[in-house]
Amino acid sequence: MISKSEIIDSLENNGGDFLAIANIEAYAEKVIKFGKQVYTIDEKGLLLAYILFYDNNPVLYISMVWTHPDFRGRGLAKNLLQQIINQTDKVIQLEVHKKNPAKYLYEKLNFRCTGTNNEMLTMQCDSAKTLNA
Ligand SMILES: CC(C)(COP(=O)(O)OP(=O)(O)OC[C@H]1O[C@@H](n2cnc3c(N)ncnc32)[C@H](O)[C@@H]1OP(=O)(O)O)[C@@H](O)C(=O)NCCC(=O)NCCS
Numbered sequence: 001m002i003s004k005s006e007i008i009d010s011l012e013n014n015g016g017d018f019l020a021i022a023n024i025e026a027y028a029e030k031v032i033k034f035g036k037q038v039y040t041i042d043e044k045g046l047l048l049a050y051i052l053f054y055d056n057n058p059v060l061y062i063s064m065v066w067t068h069p070d071f072r073g074r075g076l077a078k079n080l081l082q083q084i085i086n087q088t089d090k091v092i093q094l095e096v097h098k099k100n101p102a103k104y105l106y107e108k109l110n111f112r113c114t115g116t117n118n119e120m121l122t123m124q125c126d127s128a129k130t131l132n133a
Pocket of ligand 1 (some may be wrong): 014015016017018019064065066067068071072073074075076077078079095096097099100102104105106108118
């Protein structure tokens with residue numbers, strides 16, 4: 001289980017340029033309380049990557065995708081996203097800043113843009129279970 005302080009630390013120090021979270025502490029508290037998480041840690045317990053999401057029937061909403069800066073470009077975020085896609089039968093949604101290169105990661109996993117809101121894109125993907133039904 002990822003702790004509140006790990007979330008705060010990751011987003012305060014290595015979140016990148018496109019995360020507009022007004023209050024990271026409040027964000028972390030809420031997502032720990034109501035959200036779910038998948039993550040990768042190394043053998044020493046260092047947090048390498050995580051995805052935080054809400055299971056909002058009928059939609060699974062991805063709130064944050066993060067990879068440690070020293071471990072980016074190795075497929076960690078892609079693997080975690082694929083895990084979620086494989087395990088749910090819900091439509092998966094997320095929002096990403098228009099200029100955030102993270103959108104290319106989502107496109108590779110067949111997320112498609114379904115709308116825009118100011119600087120943000122809404123993207124959506126059907127789960128593998130739905131696609132294979
Ligand atoms: C976005 C982020 C999670 C990507 O993590 P990552 O572990 O490096 O991504 P992966 O290595 O799994 O990338 C998977 C694919 O997405 C593509 N991709 C990922 N980041 C990319 C980038 N910055 N530019 C272009 N393509 C990118 C890769 O080309 C890769 O394709 P491939 O499988 O053909 O090689 C990471 O850069 C990050 O933590 N950014 C800061 C936080 C953030 O902005 N999160 C998104 C919030 S919506």
